[in-house]
Amino acid sequence: xxxxxxxxxxNGFAFTAKVFIHxxxxxxxxxxxxxxxxxxxxxxxxxxxxxxxxDGYKLMLFTGATRNEKQRSELLDWHxxxxxxxxxxxxxxxxxxxx
Numbered sequence: 001x002x003x004x005x006x007x008x009x010x011n012g013f014a015f016t017a018k019v020f021i022h023x024x025x026x027x028x029x030x031x032x033x034x035x036x037x038x039x040x041x042x043x044x045x046x047x048x049x050x051x052x053x054x055d056g057y058k059l060m061l062f063t064g065a066t067r068n069e070k071q072r073s074e075l076l077d078w079h080x081x082x083x084x085x086x087x088x089x090x091x092x093x094x095x096x097x098x099x
Contacts, residue, residue: 002085008059008078011042019050
C-alpha cells in the first residue's frame with residue numbers, strides 16, 4: 001500500500017493528513033486520516049476526500065452529508081510532504097472514501 005503525508009490549510013490552520021492508496025483488482029481505494037486529532041472538531045459533519053480526477057489528484061472537504069443540509073464541497077490546496085510504501089494490510093477507520 002502506498003502512503004502519502006500531505007499538508008493543507010483550512011480555516012487559517014495548517015494540517016497534515018495521511019493518504020492511503022490501496023489497489024485491489026481494478027479498484028483503487030483512497031482513505032484519509034487527519035493527523036492533528038485535537039482539531040477533529042473542525043471536521044465534524046465533513047468528509048475529507050482524496051480522489052484522482054482526469055486533471056490530477058484533488059483533496060476536497062465535502063460538507064452536507066446529512067439529509068437536512070445542502071451538499072457542497074470545497075477544493076483544498078495541498079502538497080505532498082512525504083511518500084512511502086507500507087506493507088500494512090489494514091486500513092485506518094477514522095475517515096474513508098472510495099474513488
